[in-house]
Amino acid sequence: MKFQYYIPTKVLFGCGQLSKLHKQKLPGKKALIVISSGTSVKKFGYLAKVQEQLDKAGVEYAVFDKILPNPIQSHVMEGAAFAKQEGCDFVIGLGGGSIIDSAKAIAVMATNEGDFWDYIFGGTGGKNMPKNDPLPIVAITTTAGTGTEADPWAVITHQDRNEKIGFGYDKSFPVLSIVDPELMVSVPEKLTAYQGFDALFHSTEGYLNKNMSPINDMYTLKAIELIGKYLPIAVKDGQNLEARENVALANTLSGMSESISGCISEHAMEHPLSGHNPKLEHGAGLIMICQAYYAYWAHRGVVDQRMIDMAKALGRRDATKPEDFVTALHELMVACGVDDLKMSDYGIQEGDLEMYTKAAYETMGGLFTVDPAPMPFEDCFKIYQESYK
Template sequence: MFTSYLPTKIVFGVGAIEKLPNLVKNYGRKALIVTGKKSTKQTGLLDKVRGMLEAVGIETVVFDRVQPNPISDDVDEAARIAIEQNVDFVIGLGGGSAIDSAKAIAISAAMKDAFWNYTHAGAGKKPDRALPIVAIPTTHGTGTEADPFAVITNPRTKEKVGIGYDVIFPKLSIVDPALMASLPKDQTAYTSMDAFYHSLEAFLNIAANPYSDLLAVDSMKRIVSFLMRAYTNGQDIEARTNLAWASTEAGITETLTGVIANHAIEHGLSGFNEKLPHGLGLCITGPYLLEYMFEECKERLAALAKEVFNIQQYSVSKAARLFIEKLYEFQELFDLNQRLSKFGFKEEDLPEIATVAYRIMKGVVVKSPKKLEEKDLVEIMKKAL
């Protein structure tokens, strides 16, 4: 038995951004645009969106201080601005950090309360409302345009916490691959592999189901087929379109099923050191997790060997081993098989990181096919040092 609930209107395709003004007119007359510090300004997208909205009488307020690993302090500051300015809805414009921040701000502004109170690491409150959210992704990785989740870090405790509430499903998501054409090479790789691991982890999740499996496999196949093309030629719009759809599919798999221990480990790591890019962190630890729980997931890995890497006519164990080998080889094409030590992690740091990761993300750790405790997370990270 599984539940499927996706109340988001998704408008997908090249040129979809042009439909924005008519689609948001019913959300109110003033929008808070949440974005990062540079990219949407440099590309002109921020000005374009503001102009489109103002042309149909929607006033805009901009919060442009979102960090790559967004923090609760910024969420609370933006929420205060939203309340003071009496905004009607929130637009997340940019990568996953901008959209996740928009979701968190929408809760804080509607509830008139500090964001951290709505995490299980804080007061554990549950919001009963949020401002309407519009997601406009400029990366093809997080899938946050198609899920009710957001990930925010507390800069004092270094806890990187994921929340999930139906009230923060975007009302509207505009996924326009043309907006992703300016994504740099490294971000092209990092965000695409974030989507890959969303799908891989959903496929291995003990709650996997036929609906999520279908999307997860298709997502991984598209990433393997098109990432190199987008990496070498960012203007390859066919490649960008396939990667954008792979990301949206991966977001839906998160809604249907969810991730497993690899995301818990990475949240612990990048909460401890914000300089570790999320997608890269997943690549560093992911294959070691697969090896660590090999016996419990080898049948599923063997199925992926056939579907994703076209590996045929081997025993289950051999095919599963080949899947991990092919994953390493694929990641190596983009210099993603790095070591945690490169980012300053030391063995003595790992128990504390594992403790925080397990406490904050136990809900996804227990969805892994192998029963894992804190000590297991430490062992996996040790292999990646």
């Protein structure tokens, strides 16, 4: 029973917590507010609320509004240059996972030389460690999907190489995170589902990860339970604050699991799909491969009890075999209306599946090393084939 636990982020959780931002000890005098290239945070008034809180705190700000749903390296570098130009001394990520991930990456590059890819450890990354601490990061999440408000990770795509790779270290944790479910009621039905499944798989992968611990088990099983119970409600009724709050809690717990355990090869397999096809939502890509993926581990017989545990947490209290988790997972997909997703609808070609398999090992190969057991290349390829439609 040996494990490391390190989550240095202060989390303000619950409805109305954004209104307490001005009372916090903020880590600087001028913030770079990072938001998406879309209109939602402006249209629903979230940006104005953050600006009002900063005004109350006597903190200046500048806004960088170019981040894409699958964020890219060039925007990280542009945002870092803008932060330097504006004299910002901390970064606020206001939005979903792509925004907060970008805020972390921008914070790193605002204080370090070279290119962001110099510090990426997978694929064609330079595998260097940043010499200087990043600017402090404040995360204000408007979605429940990635758990990035409670972990150090940032997933960025190199737009010229189609490499989608995670980056993170102890210094890239947010110093402060606000998880206010009132900011999530505007998320559309499909995105609520995609994001909820992303959070689910952070926990299921964390529970199957070789780096397991008693604390991680508590976080992951509770998150799986909350998502199984409340995600279908949040999908069907986005205004239901009880459901939103419980899915948000599951998401934050999943982020904590990401910090002390981490994902396994399911995420490594999805990243090439959305890395090469930017219109594919990350959560949707995970849903497309999840049934074949977990059926594979059920068949391998190396984590039977853990899969039974997850099935019970997901609502099948009478679960007795690992395949019960795959059944429970399918039932949740049906309940959330995402059981009909097709790779072909996003332009993914069946003839490219071997290329995606190679990319999974090349760009995120480290995740295969923490699988419950080694996954041979041909098995990974077969999971893609069985998922294709």
